[in-house]
Amino acid sequence: MTAAAVLSLGALAACGSNSDDGGSGGKGKTIALLLPETKTTRYEAFDKPLFEKKMKELCSDCKLNYLNADQDASKQQQQAESAITNGASVLVLDPVDGKAAAGVAKSAKSSKVPVLAYDRFVEGADYYLSFDNETVGMKQGEALVKATGDKGEILMLNGAPTDPNAAQFKKGAHGVLDKSNLKIAAEYDNPDWTPENAQKFTSSQLNKIDPADVAGVYAANDGQAGGVYAALRAAGVKKMPPITGQDAELAAIQRIVSGQQYMTIYKPIKIQADKAAETAVAIVNGDDVTGTTDFQGVKSFIFDPVVVTKDNVKDTVVADGFYKADQICTADYADACKDAGVS
Template sequence: MRGHEALRAAEVTVLDKPMMSRWLAPALACLAVSVLAGCTSEKGQGAGSSSAPGRDGTVALLLKENKTTRWEAFDRPYFTEKWKSLCPGCKLIYSNAEQDSAKQQAQAEAALTNGAKVLVITPVDSEAAVAIVARAKAQKVPVIAYDALIMNADIDYFVSFQNEKVGELQGQALLKKLTADGTADKGKVVWINGSPTDNNARQFKKGAHTALDGKVSVGREYDTPDWSPDKAQQEMEQAITALGKDNIVGVYAANDGTAGGAIAAMKSAGFATLPPVTGQDAELAAIQRIISGEQYMTVYKAIKPEAEAAAELAYALLKGERPSVPDVVNNGQKDVPARLLTSIAVTRDNIMDTVVKDGFYKLSDICAAQYASACAAAHLQ
């Protein structure tokens, strides 16, 4: 896909701050010596260009979906802000694939057509994105896998969290709660994993099984296409029908969206008391559910340092540098240099010390409207 066709398919947003001096002086110089020099006024091309690596250039940020709050509310603005501070004269091409792998490929092709010199991508499909990497590499464009690993591909860096550890945190928290309640061996746990095409979901699942296998009885287990809360709700409804609501003692939900779906199903089914439910991403709605007692825990991942680390690596690659990073992850093809951050399990007991202390949310936002009384009962102030 090329030219205007790629642009139309990709729904690309370009952020740029060109300065008059960048094109006016070269344009006048070209006008004066055009017969002899044949130069052009396009930035970075032709004889006499003053362009220098790291002072200008284009990077593309390609995120996978917008159903989960974090991508548009946190990852995109954090990355954009850091990128602008690092390279005010650079361009940022931004696209969101809305959980469509084919759309993401078209967006990547359009970004390359429009001059992207680095791709930062959260893949919709961790294996299908191999084609995007191959296309970028053919044009000598480095690729950073952001938050989710691209499998069996020649990527340059990986920036994320210790994803198996995330699943372990969820499983350990659920087991701790079930043990404290005396219900660990009294019924079944319903297991609602993330998308089967997302390598992160596989790692969360593996970590959770490490923490829970042999310690609880799994009643039903599902992989949830597209991480869809609606599909998670349907899966939970199926589990309730199969197991009976009185036989469900806990729910492992891989993220806050699937947790919300599971909770909606249980409330509709008339659960007198909701069993403990896990989550991930520390979405505002999830924090409020934790305050009100509907959800037991979530996993807080500090997105700002993750996004900033990705922007810093992209800028270094734009300058032709290859910075060292502390970690390494094998993606099936190679050992990929990686920057892996740590996560924190959040329950009602440490909301103030995590998401509020870090400025992720204001207490006034968490305790708004119908959650004010729950916040007061939890002594949040």
């Protein structure tokens, strides 16, 4: 796996206020971490704690101002302004709305506060750290073509139109699917990525399409894959068609080992979070940031995504310590784990 990229986040308490360990600390050693939402489990479970751990390891006197926007772009803009006012010396920003966040970058620049665009691109940012998002979509599309035998009708569920990554996932997937023999029976851009919306959309399509005729489902992330699975199960489907995903959520890995989901995209969050923390700390300390590449005129670190199927769960998410085997192989999944060679 080649590496070159970046950051993470997590979810904040319900109101999205400052974390206990650095909210409105003094200027000069405060790093503001602004995450977009709490519906995706990776942010609270992995990104934020990994980022914070690495930051403290590298800079014991650095303070973290952690803010979550709960999928509200206006709220995130207010949080960013507050963080700057309260003395943040760098913003690590995973935007709710990539285009709207350009205003945050402009405001930060006027206050001489560097911005690290985390996971999602922000025009005007000083640095950008992410995985190769178009490749994510390509790998998802390729997996679906392989799993379906390149024939039949599929449903396609993309991410939020306001999320710049979602457009890249979609572009990569269409680059593969449009050249295949698969027919996209219906396509949906989920406005907030929620499993609930994915389930509703899928259920509505199953009122028009015989569930037995669904050869596969492109779901841009694992949350949506879960909603798709719930809709198919409610429609009486026992043998699931191939369903894609992304983020390697625990529930998705369990679905994969049990044959309820075909694949997910694993993005080694520790590599990303560590690099984001290293970059932020270097900026705080006035050190040079080296090893970047160029992405749309912004200094960037870009990582490679990894496809996870039933065949390589043990060699990827388990081998990396992302999950322990016993976290995956609970009582309901013990036999499936044994068959998959995970336990």
